[in-house]
Amino acid sequence: MGVNTSLNKENCPAVPGGLHPHWQGRLYAMLGLLGLLLLAAIFAISFGSVEVPFFTTISIIISKIPFIHISPDWTVNTQIIIWDIRLPRVLLAGVVGMALAVAGATYQGLFCNPLADPYLIGVAQGAAVGAVLGLILGIGFDILGIFATPLFAFVGAFGAVGVVYMLARVGNRLTVTTLILAGVALGSFLTAVVSYLITVSGDKIHSVMFWLMGSFSMAAWDSVKIVVPIVIIGTIVILLFARSLNLIQLGEEQAQELGVDVERMKIFLLTAATLITAAAVSFVGIIGFVGIIVPHAVRLIWGADYRFLLPLSALVGAVFMIMADIASRTLVAPNEIPVGAITALVGAPFFLYLLRKRTRMLF
């Protein structure tokens, strides 16, 4: 990569950091984070309001591996707790953390804007209107069961981004600034709609607030089976554009000259980032800060090369979310704190600390 830092700053001053020369270090970091992810997952599966011995936990998981037979010395309910409640919850938390972090990094890169987060162009607000409407009206629960709210949220999310996209599209071109402005404006409008809906939500107000703050408490294999493939496909698409994201930091014209089909790239990246955000938000509600803090933290530590930034963000996002979820369900067990409150409480101060520590890299 022949991109030089001063050019980078000149054309895309909003996104800090330059390219790190030592790519080896970042490969080791990825391996280390993979190990950390595994540790965090095992830790998360062994912790809960009900005490299950560590050996039993491991045995239950191993017994599920094909061709391995362990005669169970545990109860059906213990197996359900480990395999059907904690495991899908940990997987969902990891995948959602990954989705939000990758989407955040993508939007920041695409918009050349450090304030961009996965919710910038109306995904969360659209999802919120959909979900809250569904919750208040109580429609579809008979047929869709626990999928009713996610479906409403998903339709709302894509509806909102669709409107923003139409508004920002001029001829064949999509202007990033217009997109952000339209997204912010529509987002504010939809937030007002949600505020109104909350006042008429009556006895559903708790469900509404809980959804708005985000939680993994409803995680099940059914939701994992939907969210995981969407997030993985979306993330792969985004990773394929990592080099283009590096080039667009020079400015759209420069990237075009260097052979990037900028309009095509915008469509692909917007669709993929919106898709994975919408999938995450629909099933677990609005979890803030992860999408903005994780990519920046990764940038501050390992540099802004998107070929590393994206996978590192995915890993850090997954680890961070799994840890936040452990805190959310164990701090005041058997009650649960909304995980969005944890990510904000822990994430924001940690980010400010990094910001102070690495001031010189930013400005």
Add this chain to the structure above:
Amino acid sequence: MLSDIKMKLNSKSARLGTAVASIFLSLVLLLGLAGGCKTADDTENEDDTPVVTEVSYPLTVTDQLGRTVTIQSEPQTIVSLSPSNTETIYAMGLEDKLVGVTTYCNYPEAAADKPKVGGFSTVDVEAVTAIGPDIILASNLHESTVIPQLKQLGLTVIAISPDNLEEVISSIELIGKCLNQVEKANSLVDGMQTRIDAVTAKVKNLSDSQKPRVLYIIWYEPLMSVGSTAFITDLITAAGGVSITADSVEAYPTISLETVLGANPQVIVVGTGMGSGADAPLIFMQDEPRLAAIDARINGNIYSINTDLIGRTGPRIVDALEQLAQMLHPEIFGAFSG
């Protein structure tokens, strides 16, 4: 239990009576002292009927939020700001004095025809002021916003906020006293107490192993139950059960499926209301595959109860108690028929 409360109330009113009386007439002072004397030998008073049934105004009472309120004269017009207060007024036969209710007041059916002064938490203060009732029966929901507003407008507000069965009884007695309808309140309360005693007498000698582990479900997305300070927890205890979330410090804790599996409840009671989607929590508890192996599911002990019944701390709370008792102890009270 009841006589305890009555004694507390009577001795309190006796003290207040003395204070008021010392400013006014010595005759009233004597009356107040007479009341005090009666409380002293209340234990001998077998039929449990308070002697003083006439209230003198101005009357100073302490409401259930601990506020001290003085009522200048016998109230002729009442506005109720909660469905349970409305039900209490009807049960005492005082509906002619009721001039304003909330949009949620749907019981008895005639209550729906009364003028509306807003929703439960969203009170239309202007509408209340326009009516200008002699007394307003509010709830703890109105503590921080509505009550100070109404008070500033010179209106008399009594907060009714019972936290358990005993306080439901004392709340009705308080309403009776404020309205100078002590006899009507007493006969309502006596009827309720008899039915409460009929339930508690049969469950009080049960051993711990005979008391089923109960999970009460308010909502399923997320799972919400009742904690230590919740009214329903007290009701479950009175009906001879043990709520698996009774230790929770929050009144309405959010719990995880894991907690449910860990506690393995023997009976699940789901609150269901009106409107679309109201049955969703019940359907979830009956169908969720991960709950299939808990005792309540295996034995088919999943019931629904009308939230208007169990959620309103008025006279019909006794109906809820009797229904709960049937759900928890069909061997004593007969099977619950819905």
